[in-house]
Amino acid sequence: MNDNELTPPGSRSSAPDRQRAITIEASNLSKRYGSVQAVDNLSFTVSAGQVTGFLGPNGSGKSTTMRMIVGLDAPTSGTVTVAGRPYQDTRFPLRTVGALLDANAGHPGRSASNHLTWLADSNQIDRSRVAEVLAIVGLTDVGSRRVGAFSLGMKQRLGIAATLLGDPDVLIFDEPINGLDPEGIVWVRKLLRSLATEGRTVLVSSHLMSEMAMTADHLIVIGRGRLLATGSVADFIDRSSTHHIRALTPDPATLGDLLRAHGATVSSVGPEELSIKDMTCREVGILAASAALTLYELSPQSSLEEAFMEVTHEQGDFRTTAHDFASATP
Amino acid sequence: MTFTTVTPPPARPTQTSATSGSVSRRTVVQANMRAEWTKLRTIRSTVWTLSITIAVMIGLGVLFTALEAARWDKRSIRDIATFDPLLYSFAGINLAQMSIGVLGILVMTSEYTSGLITETLTATPQRRLLLVAKVATFTGVITIVGLFSCFAAFLAGQAVLGHDHGGVSLTDPGVLRAVLGAALFLVMIGVIAIGIGAAIRRTAGAVAALFAVLLVLPGLVMLLPSPWDDQVTKYLPGAAGEAMAAVTKFPNLLGPLAGFIVMCMYTVAALVIGGLALTNRDA
Numbered sequence: 001m002n003d004n005e006l007t008p009p010g011s012r013s014s015a016p017d018r019q020r021a022i023t024i025e026a027s028n029l030s031k032r033y034g035s036v037q038a039v040d041n042l043s044f045t046v047s048a049g050q051v052t053g054f055l056g057p058n059g060s061g062k063s064t065t066m067r068m069i070v071g072l073d074a075p076t077s078g079t080v081t082v083a084g085r086p087y088q089d090t091r092f093p094l095r096t097v098g099a100l101l102d103a104n105a106g107h108p109g110r111s112a113s114n115h116l117t118w119l120a121d122s123n124q125i126d127r128s129r130v131a132e133v134l135a136i137v138g139l140t141d142v143g144s145r146r147v148g149a150f151s152l153g154m155k156q157r158l159g160i161a162a163t164l165l166g167d168p169d170v171l172i173f174d175e176p177i178n179g180l181d182p183e184g185i186v187w188v189r190k191l192l193r194s195l196a197t198e199g200r201t202v203l204v205s206s207h208l209m210s211e212m213a214m215t216a217d218h219l220i221v222i223g224r225g226r227l228l229a230t231g232s233v234a235d236f237i238d239r240s241s242t243h244h245i246r247a248l249t250p251d252p253a254t255l256g257d258l259l260r261a262h263g264a265t266v267s268s269v270g271p272e273e274l275s276i277k278d279m280t281c282r283e284v285g286i287l288a289a290s291a292a293l294t295l296y297e298l299s300p301q302s303s304l305e306e307a308f309m310e311v312t313h314e315q316g317d318f319r320t321t322a323h324d325f326a327s328a329t330p
Numbered sequence: 331m332t333f334t335t336v337t338p339p340p341a342r343p344t345q346t347s348a349t350s351g352s353v354s355r356r357t358v359v360q361a362n363m364r365a366e367w368t369k370l371r372t373i374r375s376t377v378w379t380l381s382i383t384i385a386v387m388i389g390l391g392v393l394f395t396a397l398e399a400a401r402w403d404k405r406s407i408r409d410i411a412t413f414d415p416l417l418y419s420f421a422g423i424n425l426a427q428m429s430i431g432v433l434g435i436l437v438m439t440s441e442y443t444s445g446l447i448t449e450t451l452t453a454t455p456q457r458r459l460l461l462v463a464k465v466a467t468f469t470g471v472i473t474i475v476g477l478f479s480c481f482a483a484f485l486a487g488q489a490v491l492g493h494d495h496g497g498v499s500l501t502d503p504g505v506l507r508a509v510l511g512a513a514l515f516l517v518m519i520g521v522i523a524i525g526i527g528a529a530i531r532r533t534a535g536a537v538a539a540l541f542a543v544l545l546v547l548p549g550l551v552m553l554l555p556s557p558w559d560d561q562v563t564k565y566l567p568g569a570a571g572e573a574m575a576a577v578t579k580f581p582n583l584l585g586p587l588a589g590f591i592v593m594c595m596y597t598v599a600a601l602v603i604g605g606l607a608l609t610n611r612d613a
Contacts, residue, residue: 071455072448073612088455091353092361099452105445107373114372122365122453124357162449 020047023170023201024069029078031064031225038064040225041078046203046218048169051196053216053233054205055308061225062205063101066174069203070099082170094123098163099172103155103179108148112139112158115147116165125166133161138187152179160191170201177211189215209308213237221311228311237307245276245284248297255293262287272296355459362454362463370437370471379433380471383426383516384479390422391483395490402495414578415498416508419487423512423575424568426479427519430472431540434523437468438604439533447613457609465524465601472520476513484509504577504586511574511586518593519544519567525600529607544568567596 024046031039039061046052056062067073069080071088079086083096090096106115116130134143137157142150150158156179163171173192177185192215196202206212212219212233219236221229229236237243249255252274256266264279276284281298288295370376395418405413441447454460484500491497500506523540530536544567551562563569564584573580573589584592 067613070452072451090455091355091358093455094453101452102445102448105448107369107440107444107446109374110369110372114368118365118368118372119449119453121368122362122450124361 020049022046023048024080024082024203026065026069026080027078029065029068029080030076031061031068031073032076038225039068039075042222042225042227043078044220044227044230046201046220048201049196049199050217051192051202051204051215052218052220053212054203054220054222055209055212056205056207056222056228058207060207060223062207062222063174064225065222066099066101066172066203066205069172070097070101072101092123092166094119094125094166094168096166096168097170097172098166098168099174100156100159100163100176101172101174103152103159103176106147106155106158109146111144111146112150112161113143115158116162119162120165123166129165129167133164136164137161153181153184156180156184156188160188168200171195171203173202173204175205175207177206177208185211221308223311239307243277243307244301245279245281246297246299246301247274247276247284247288247295248272249274249288249293249295251293254291255288255295258287258291258293259284275301355456358454358456358459359463359466362460363467365453366464366467367471370467373440375436376433376471379429380475383429383475384482386425386429387420387422387479387483388486390425391419391487392490394418394421395487399491399495412578412580413496414576414580415488415491415496416484416505416512416575416577417572418491419484420480420512420575421487422483423516423571426516427544427568427571428541430476430516430520431523431544432537434468434472434520435527435533435536435540437464437524438527439531439536442531443533451613458605461524461528461601461605461608465521468524469517469521472517473513476516476520477510480509480513480516484512498577502577507586508575508577511590512571514590515571515574515593518597519571521597522567522600525597525602525604528604529600531607565592567593570596 022045026045027043029039029042030037042061042065054062054065064073068075069082069087070093071086081087082090087093087097113130113134116133117127119125120127120129131140131143134140137160139154139157139161142154147155147158156176160173160176163173176192177188180188189211192202192204196217204212204215206215216233219229219231219233220227221236246269247255249272252268252272256268256274259266259274259276259279262279262283264284265277267275269275281300285295285298288298395415398413398418441450450460451457454463484505488497488499498505500509523536526539527533527536530539548563548566548568551566552559554562560582564573564582569583570589570592573583574586574593576583576586579585583589
């Protein structure tokens with residue numbers, strides 16, 4: 001076990017989470033397709049009232065896990081429950097759980113509103129919700145257009161509309177920002193945040209670590225189907241060895257000496273720039289003020305990508321191609 | 331397109347109400363029948379295929395009864411012996427079974443090819459109930475189409491034949507039963523096709539399997555040494571359907587009731603195989 005992992009796989013999440021209701025619970029979930037172990041003994045919990053990021057590189061088993069959560073694929077072994085019961089046992093599940101697993105799902109010849117209409121019918125959700133959710137995702141004007149003519153971004157919006165139909169307590173999104181323009185990405189981010197703020201459970205997968213840094217409160221990191229780490233996003237970044245503070249000052253030498261004297265690790269990056277580790281921004285600010293040193297900028301620098309690479313790298317037998325490529329380059 | 335900002339749904343209505351437990355299986359099937367009906371009627375190919383089925387049944391019925399009436403006086407002994415006024419009225423049934431069969435296949439395979447199955451099964455994870463709803467809805471639609479096209483083909487064809495050329499009326503013995511038998515045969519082919527679609531999941535493969543059973547198999551069976559050729563042919567779906575739709579008693583066909591029972595067995599077998607594939611295989 002390495003110290004980048006906030007909690008070892010299998011153990012329960014940290015203290016603040018304990019107050020939140022657990023709504024998705026996977027225990028020892030495994031899925032094997034022929035000779036491929038897509039998901040390997042995965043255990044995790046997802047709680048209400050926060051956005052949980054489900055993070056892992058492409059092909060790490062995120063989609064397979066999500067498909068098992070909603071009963072599309074049966075686990076080879078292990079169990080997963082949503083709102084306390086296996087999804088397959090839920091009748092009219094759209095009223096409890098909304099899941100967007102494949103934005104391209106949908107008959108190309110059917111209009112967006114007809115698509116939502118049959119979905120509403122299947123779970124006896126009032127058809128008036130169709131217009132409401134189309135308005136929420138901004139597709140009101142194109143509701144009568146065929147889905148086949150939609151861009152990927154519009155299909156994502158339609159998929160999100162479908163998840164909201166039954167006003168569910170639990171929402172699951174697989175890569176919802178794929179194909180969205182920047183405006184759409186910001187919109188999804190806000191939507192996920194507001195859904196969580198309302199007390200709903202939001203589980204969202206992504207292979208984009210930076211996106212998760214902006215959206216998620218809590219992280220579940222997997223690689224090759226195995227749990228690599230879980231914990232809050234803030235902790236995840238803080239624990240990362242790549243986490244550092246960037247300080248801009250007209251007198252980097254003096255500030256550097258001062259911080260070193262107080263236990264920080266400091267390196268000079270540019271003519272006016274320092275990279276500081278082992279110290280918080282607050283401490284740097286207080287020390288600089290005490291010595292009457294000017295700071296132009298004081299900001300935490302963190303890369304969830306790099307933190308993620310560290311975790312996956314430590315895993316030993318798990319390497320991304322990108323990582324191999326990077327290490328092969330001088 | 332304008333992007334509205336997020337307007338979160340109004341304060342969470344506490345939704346303890348209609349989740350599991352309080353929802354009966356019957357309610358799930360009813361809700362899904364409504365959903366499946368919405369699915370069917372919102373795809374143009376459904377309307378087209380069913381219209382073609384009706385047109386083919388009436389058109390070919392009129393064409394072949396007219397040809398028969400035109401050569402009425404020049405028929406050979408054998409022609410006269412094998413004449414069945416209904417089978418001429420139902421000349422289009424071989425094509426109609428294909429169009430209804432393909433539509434039945436598409437009820438399942440279009441879900442898989444479009445990826446829609448993800449949403450369908452997420453909305454209704456009770457796969458057996460889903461299949462019941464799909465079969466019930468589709469059966470309802472093709473029963474109407476089957477009855478309409480068969481009665482229309484019968485009335486048009488018999489009008490062309492007229493009393494002078496062997497035409498019969500619905501009140502003649504066995505005639506009403508034969509017309510209903512023809513419609514029922516089409517409905518059963520449609521249900522068998524749903525089973526094939528559920529088992530194979532790919533449109534091309536499922537259509538090939540349906541055509542193999544309905545078109546290729548009879549040709550192969552004919553190559554069997556006598557008497558096996560005639561004995562086996564009787565039990566193939568096409569011949570069983572013919573037995574249901576004929577008023578004349580042919581030596582190489584089963585009786586109408588036996589034909590119906592054979593078709594029932596095919597239907598049940600196809601549904602069981604399709605149902606097992608749907609419930610036991612991933613997504």
